[in-house]
Every structure is written in C-alpha cells, then in structure tokens.
Amino acid sequence: MDFALTDIQEMLKDSASKFINNAYDFDARQKLSASDTGYSEEHWQLFAELGWLALPFEDQYGGLDGTAVELMVLMETLGKGLLLEPYLSTVVLSGNLIQRLGNESQKSEWLTAIAGGEKKVAFAGFETASQTDITSITTRAEINGDSVKLTGKKPVVLHAQSADMLLVAAKTSDDDIGVFMVSPKESGVTIAAYPTNDGGRAADVTLNNVTVSADARLGEGENATDAIGRVLADAVIAVSAEAVGLMEKMLNATVEYTRVRKQFDMPIARFQVLQHKMVDMFVEVEQARSMLYYGAISLSADNGVDAAKAASMVKAKIGSASRLVGQTAVQLHGGMGVTEELDVGHMFKRLTMINTLFGSHDAHMDALIKAEQAA
Amino acid sequence: MNTDFTEQELAFQNEVRSFFENELPESVTRRLKAGLRMDKASQVDYQQALYEKGWAGINWPVEYGGTGWSATQRYIFFNEAARAKAPRIIPFGLNMVGPVIYTFGNDEQKQRFLPDILSSKVWWCQGYSEPNAGSDLASLKTKAVRDGDNYIVNGVKTWTTLGHYADWIFCLVRTSDTGKKQEGISFLLIDMNSPGVTVKPIITLDGRREVNEVFFEDVKVPVENLVGEEGKGWTYGKVLLTHERSNIAGVATSKQRLTDIKGMLNNPPAGVPPLKDNSVLMQRVMQTEVELTALEYTELRVLSSVSTGKAPGPESSILKIKGTEVQQALDELFLELAGIYGLPFVPEQYDDEDPSLKLEPFFAPNAAPHYYNNRKVTIYGGTNEIQKNIIAKQVLGV
Numbered sequence: 001m002d003f004a005l006t007d008i009q010e011m012l013k014d015s016a017s018k019f020i021n022n023a024y025d026f027d028a029r030q031k032l033s034a035s036d037t038g039y040s041e042e043h044w045q046l047f048a049e050l051g052w053l054a055l056p057f058e059d060q061y062g063g064l065d066g067t068a069v070e071l072m073v074l075m076e077t078l079g080k081g082l083l084l085e086p087y088l089s090t091v092v093l094s095g096n097l098i099q100r101l102g103n104e105s106q107k108s109e110w111l112t113a114i115a116g117g118e119k120k121v122a123f124a125g126f127e128t129a130s131q132t133d134i135t136s137i138t139t140r141a142e143i144n145g146d147s148v149k150l151t152g153k154k155p156v157v158l159h160a161q162s163a164d165m166l167l168v169a170a171k172t173s174d175d176d177i178g179v180f181m182v183s184p185k186e187s188g189v190t191i192a193a194y195p196t197n198d199g200g201r202a203a204d205v206t207l208n209n210v211t212v213s214a215d216a217r218l219g220e221g222e223n224a225t226d227a228i229g230r231v232l233a234d235a236v237i238a239v240s241a242e243a244v245g246l247m248e249k250m251l252n253a254t255v256e257y258t259r260v261r262k263q264f265d266m267p268i269a270r271f272q273v274l275q276h277k278m279v280d281m282f283v284e285v286e287q288a289r290s291m292l293y294y295g296a297i298s299l300s301a302d303n304g305v306d307a308a309k310a311a312s313m314v315k316a317k318i319g320s321a322s323r324l325v326g327q328t329a330v331q332l333h334g335g336m337g338v339t340e341e342l343d344v345g346h347m348f349k350r351l352t353m354i355n356t357l358f359g360s361h362d363a364h365m366d367a368l369i370k371a372e373q374a375a
Numbered sequence: 376m377n378t379d380f381t382e383q384e385l386a387f388q389n390e391v392r393s394f395f396e397n398e399l400p401e402s403v404t405r406r407l408k409a410g411l412r413m414d415k416a417s418q419v420d421y422q423q424a425l426y427e428k429g430w431a432g433i434n435w436p437v438e439y440g441g442t443g444w445s446a447t448q449r450y451i452f453f454n455e456a457a458r459a460k461a462p463r464i465i466p467f468g469l470n471m472v473g474p475v476i477y478t479f480g481n482d483e484q485k486q487r488f489l490p491d492i493l494s495s496k497v498w499w500c501q502g503y504s505e506p507n508a509g510s511d512l513a514s515l516k517t518k519a520v521r522d523g524d525n526y527i528v529n530g531v532k533t534w535t536t537l538g539h540y541a542d543w544i545f546c547l548v549r550t551s552d553t554g555k556k557q558e559g560i561s562f563l564l565i566d567m568n569s570p571g572v573t574v575k576p577i578i579t580l581d582g583r584r585e586v587n588e589v590f591f592e593d594v595k596v597p598v599e600n601l602v603g604e605e606g607k608g609w610t611y612g613k614v615l616l617t618h619e620r621s622n623i624a625g626v627a628t629s630k631q632r633l634t635d636i637k638g639m640l641n642n643p644p645a646g647v648p649p650l651k652d653n654s655v656l657m658q659r660v661m662q663t664e665v666e667l668t669a670l671e672y673t674e675l676r677v678l679s680s681v682s683t684g685k686a687p688g689p690e691s692s693i694l695k696i697k698g699t700e701v702q703q704a705l706d707e708l709f710l711e712l713a714g715i716y717g718l719p720f721v722p723e724q725y726d727d728e729d730p731s732l733k734l735e736p737f738f739a740p741n742a743a744p745h746y747y748n749n750r751k752v753t754i755y756g757g758t759n760e761i762q763k764n765i766i767a768k769q770v771l772g773v
Binding site: 069269282296 | 376377378379380447637640641651652654657658660661662664665666668669670671672673675676678679680682683689690693696697760763764766767770771772773
C-alpha cells in the first residue's frame with residue numbers, strides 16, 4: 001500500500017504546476033477565454049512537447065502509457081488554473097475512445113496526430129441532459145455497403161468548433177452503437193458554436209444525411225457501448241481531479257480572505273461560525289480527494305471494483321463536495337464572491353459546470369441506487 | 376499509488392483470519408453466535424486470548440511486549456476483527472494508560488503496571504471529565520495535595536466508562552492552582568480499592584449502566600503513582616489522545632455494518648420489511664457507502680504516510696468527525712430497518728443466554744437503544760465541535 005507519487009508522476013505534477021504558475025495567471029486566463037478560439041494554440045503545441053497530449057496512449061503510438069493515476073495528477077494541477085485548452089475533449093474523451101475502439105490504422109494515424117498536437121478531435125456522443133447513458137441516443141447510422149448515412153443532433157459537444165474531426169456515436173441498429181469519424185467540413189454537418197458558462201467552448205452539432213465511408217467507423221464493427229462507458233469513467237476521473245484541485249484552491253483562498261478581511265474591528269476568521277464552515281469545506285476537500293484516489297486506483301489496477309460503479313461513487317462525492325465548497329467559498333467572500341473580478345467566482349462557475357458533465361451528483365446517485373436494487 | 380498488500384501482508388491476513396475463525400475462547404464464540412454482548416468475564420477471556428497470541432499490545436513497541444506491527448498490519452487486524460464481529464478491545468488499559476506509562480513512566484512503574492495491562496489481568500478506567508470540566512477539560516478541579524509520601528485526592532470524575540469493572544483508574548488531577556491552568560495538572564494512577572473511592576452508576580438512554588461517576592474523598596495515593604513530572608499531566612494526556620489514532624474512525628466496523636444492512640435489504644429476515652424498492656432509504660444507504668468509501672481511503676492515506684515513516688497529513692484530523700458521522704448514519708439505517716419491531720424494550724435478550732422473552736427479528740429491539748446510546752460518539756473523545764476548533768486552529772491556522 002502506497003499513496004506516494006512515483007518520480008514520473010512528481011515530474012508531471014511539477015511541469016504542470018510550472019506551466020500554470022508561469023503562463024496561466026487569472027488575467028491571462030480571462031484574456032484567453034475572451035479570445036476568438038477561447039484557448040491558446042501556442043499552449044497546445046507546448047502540451048505536445050511536454051508529452052501531455054500523449055499521456056494515456058500506448059507506447060507504440062507515441063504515448064506514455066499513463067494510467068488514470070497520471071491523468072488525475074495532471075488534471076488536478078491544470079484544473080487549478082481553470083484550463084481552457086481542449087484537453088478533455090481531444091485527449092481524454094476522443095483519444096481514449098480511439099485507443100479503446102479503433103483499428104490499427106486508425107490508432108496509428110490519429111493517436112500519433114493527437115499526441116503531436118497536429119489534430120484535435122471532439123466527441124459527439126451523448127444526447128441527453130445527463131451524459132451517463134449512451135444507449136439512449138437517437139442519432140442513426142444507416143449502413144449501405146461501403147457508405148454510411150448519419151442523421152441526428154448532438155447537443156453541447158465540447159470544443160466541436162475547434163475540432164479537425166468529430167467522433168459521432170450513432171445507432172446502427174436498435175441495440176448496436178457505432179462511432180464514426182466525421183469531418184466537421186462534411187456536407188450536412190452544421191455546427192452552432194457558443195461559449196460556455198465557465199468560459200470554455202462548445203457547440204451543438206447537427207448531422208443531416210451526412211455520408212461517410214464505412215471505413216470511418218472506429219474498430220471492426222463491434223458494439224461501442226462498453227468502450228464508451230469505460231471512457232466515460234476516465235472522463236469522470238479527469239474532471240473530478242480538476243474539481244479537487246479547484247476545491248483545494250478555493251479553500252485556501254477563503255482562509256486567506258477571512259484572515260485579511262476585517263469587520264467589527266477584527267479579521268472575520270476569528271468568528272467561530274466562519275471557522276466551522278471552513279472546517280466543513282476542509283473535511284469535504286479531503287473526502288473528495290480520498291474518493292478521487294479510490295477511483296483512479298480502481299481504474300488503474302485490476303482490484304475487482306467495477307469501473308462504472310467506481311466512476312459513480314467518485315462523481316457523486318465530487319458533486320456534493322463541490323456544491324458545499326463552492327457555495328461556502330462564495331458566501332465567505334461576501335459580495336466579492338459574486339463579482340466577475342475575483343477568481344473565486346470563476347472557480348465556482350467551473351465547479352458547477354463540472355457537476356453537469358458526465359452525469360451529475362443526482363444522476364450518479366440514481367445509478368448507484370438502481371445498481372444496488374438490481375443486485 | 377496502489378492499495379495492494381505484499382505477500383507477507385497477505386500471509387498475515389490469513390493468519391489473523393484463522394485466529395478469529397478458530398482460536399477465539401469458547402465463552403466468546405458462544406456469545407457471538409447467540410448475538411449477545413460480552414460480559415466482563417468473556418471480555419477478559421477475549422483480551423487474554425489476544426495476549427496469549429502475542430497480539431494484545433497492538434500499538435505497543437516490541438520492547439514492552441507489543442506486536443510492533445506496521446500501520447498496514449494494524450489495518451488488516453482491525454478489518455479481520457470487524458469481519459468476524461469480534462468484541463472491541465477495551466481501550467483504557469491497552470490503548471491509553473499503557474502507552475502513557477511506557478512513554479513517560481519510570482522503570483519501576485513500567486515493571487509494576489505494564490505486564491498486567493498487557494495480560495488484561497487488571498482492568499483500567501479513565502478519570503478525565505468532571506461535572507464542570509467537559510470540553511473545557513483543563514478547568515478540572517479534582518485536587519491532589521501532597522502530604523508526605525502521599526497525595527490526598529478529593530473530587531469527582533464522571534463519564535467513567537466501565538468504572539464499575541475497574542481495578543485501577545488513571546486520572547488527571549490538579550496539583551497546583553497557580554499559573555496556567557494546564558500547567559497545574561498531573562497524571563496520577565489510583566487503586567480503585569483505596570478507601571474513599573466510591574463508584575456510582577449513570578444510566579444512559581439505552582437503560583444500561585456503561586458509565587459512572589467516581590467520587591474521591593480524602594483518598595491517599597502514594598507519590599510513586601505519579602507518572603512523570605508534576606504539572607505535566609496535560610501534556611501526557613494530550614499525547615495519549617494523539618498517540619494512537621489508528622482505528623479511531625471505526626471504518627472496519629462500519630463496513631461490516633453496512634454489509635449487514637445490505638444483506639437485510641437483499642434478503643429481508645422474517646419481520647424485516649422489503650425496503651429495497653424504497654428509493655429514499657436506498658439513497659441514504661448509498662450515500663453512506665459513498666462517505667464510508669471515501670473515509671476508508673482517507674484512513675489508507677494516513678496509514679500510507681505513517682507506514683512510510685512520514686507524519687500523518689492534515690487528513691488525519693477528519694477521521695474522528697467523519698467516522699462518527701458515518702457510525703450514526705448507520706445507526707439510523709438499522710432503526711429504519713427495524714421499523715415497529717424496534718419498539719419493544721427487552722435488553723435482557725442481549726445479555727442472558729436463556730432470556731424469558733426472545734423477540735424476532737433479533738436485532739430489532741436493540742436498534743433504538745443502540746441509536747440512543749451511540750449519540751455519544753460525536754460527544755466523547757472531544758466533541759465534533761471541539762474537533763472543528765482544533766482543525767481550524769492547527770490545520771487552517773485561523
């Protein structure tokens with residue numbers, strides 16, 4: 001039993017911290033968020049050089065064979081800077097899905113391109129408000145010999161507007177799902193782009209009789225349901241790590257603020273009612289971190305814990321902890337907490353949006369309850 | 376980052392499991408099988424079986440007859456004990472006064488007291504709280520006045536768990552009224568058979584006698600029963616509180632209790648309503664599992680630091696708060712499962728091998744008394760509110 005980071009994990013953490021400290025202060029981040037693309041292409045190329053874009057891929061595709069633990073370490077640190085680059089969409093969702101589902105030639109072409117920073121890919125998968133159940137999608141893929149016709153609507157696809165390629169999940173029959181590589185430039189593809197509440201980018205993607213070659217299907221025709229479920233678990237770890245990084249930073253910011261802010265002729269940190277609220281934040285941050293470790297370790301090792309259950313446990317805990325920590329941080333910052341000028345409010349926004357990604361607290365609690373009822 | 380056990384640790388786990396399956400004294404297994412509480416005799420039998428196995432001093436260093444176990448081994452031991460539903464170890468001798476004596480006592484005290492603590496030949500109780508010194512323990516007033524080779528002790532201690540079983544009591548007493556109140560406190564060992572010691576029961580909400588008041592009236596205590604230096608008792612007492620926090624969260628026992636709850640939901644015993652479709656209850660069950668899983672990993676994080684020779688991180692400070700919250704959430708679930716069968720008050724069915732009345736489902740009449748009694752866990756050992764004050768000061772620095 002050992003919870004210490006390996007040397008490689010420490011290096012990853014250090015390089016991510018350096019990047020955030022040097023290039024990602026709050027003002028710089030806000031400027032990037034307000035720019036046309038909403039992120040920096042220069043940073044993206046740096047990520048490629050640092051190996052981050054290759055982190056979860058197998059060695060033979062230029063990857064670093066990183067597990068969920070390495071992903072966690074990187075995302076927690078980048079999360080503290082409120083990262084805007086499409087790491088989650090290109091590497092965690094799309095890259096992992098290509099790795100799990102793709103055939104040899106798809107993997108060698110696309111994983112290498114992603115790792116090198118040459119291509120970005122967006123995952124147009126889920127269609128319902130809660131991104132937990134891929135089997136409920138209605139986008140259809142009609143296969144006619146060598147060609148496939150796709151029709152459907154994919155709401156809120158992260159970073160679809162900057163993607164070189166879309167991975168579209170579609171029903172090939174009532175209970176079979178395929179994932180198809182579709183260029184956003186393909187005729188019949190419409191992208192309605194917008195910024196998101198947390199300063200990021202997303203788009204609604206509409207596919208109207210989009211025709212692609214049958215070769216565009218990832219893999220050799222197998223049902224993609226399980227692979228998507230497993231990638232969803234990785235994505236849960238990634239955003240939960242971001243959330244833990246943010247929560248810790250918000251706790252520290254809140255403690256610092258209450259030490260400096262004076263009312264009734266004394267620092268408000270002297271008031272026991274505020275001290276106990278901050279302790280409640282601290283308890284939740286530590287419990288959230290422990291739960292994150294449980295999830296990352298369970299996904300990395302074959303320890304008998306089912307990936308879907310682990311992901312639900314993690315996301316449920318992160319959801320409830322984020323709400324308490326986020327809301328209390330804003331409350332204790334008083335009026336300043338609800339202004340755009342302070343970073344705490346922006347961390348609160350991101351935490352809130354993380355809860356909506358890949359299944360909220362309530363959605364995962366519901367999944368846990370139903371799984372237990374079916375046991 | 377991993378939670379894997381080594382080959383040696385797995386072998387150790389097997390050895391511990393086999394002990395609990397095959398080597399418990401007959402008086403203990405008989406009561407366990409019948410669902411009865413331990414009485415004083417079976418409790419002592421249990422602790423003496425651990426002693427004979429060499430496992431009594433779980434936290435003790437080898438030089439004083441302890442196991443010298445690693446943090447991971449202790450974790451394994453407590454998990455296996457919970458799995459076997461073994462009795463708890465009464466902490467006052469083995470986990471509390473023992474470590475104080477081997478850390479701060481003189482050689483004569485070590486030779487005199489440690490062997491009987493280890494072998495559970497002598498039953499110890501704790502004299503800290505007083506009627507007017509609870510959370511503000513340092514304001515304690517029980518006085519020990521030096522008179523030749525003795526201290527003369529006068530005062531009252533309260534919440535003395537199983538004081539009516541005890542042969543000896545370790546007390547924080549006031550030896551000075553000047554200066555800081557913490558600096559006038561000393562750590563004194565008192566024979567419960569001394570003239571002037573009276574033990575009176577306090578009956579708790581479960582109708583049972585677990586705690587007591589202990590009165591001291593001109594009790595003569597030889598000065599050689601003072602541990603360490605006069606005026607240092609507060610420091611020793613605090614060391615005792617932080618000395619060994621393994622198992623403070625009670626994770627292993629809570630895991631076993633959650634397993635039992637899920638078992639009853641999956642296969643309701645006669646009388647237990649089929650509640651699995653009640654999504655409100657199920658939400659509480661799963662929320663408890665989520666918190667408990669996180670708590671287990673918090674504990675593992677602490678163990679991992681300790682076993683690699685580092686000081687436990689700030690996360691260790693939440694173990695008591697979260698652990699007790701989970702315990703009480705489980706109490707509420709048992710109460711819900713018992714339903715109306717939780718109304719009868721028949722404590723004798725958990726004490727007597729042949730009770731006049733034995734109600735089914737057997738666990739149900741104990742659900743409410745246990746729930747009432749267990750409100751204590753967020754109160755004792757420093758209330759959870761006091762724990763928050765400590766975290767605010769020591770961890771957050773506010």
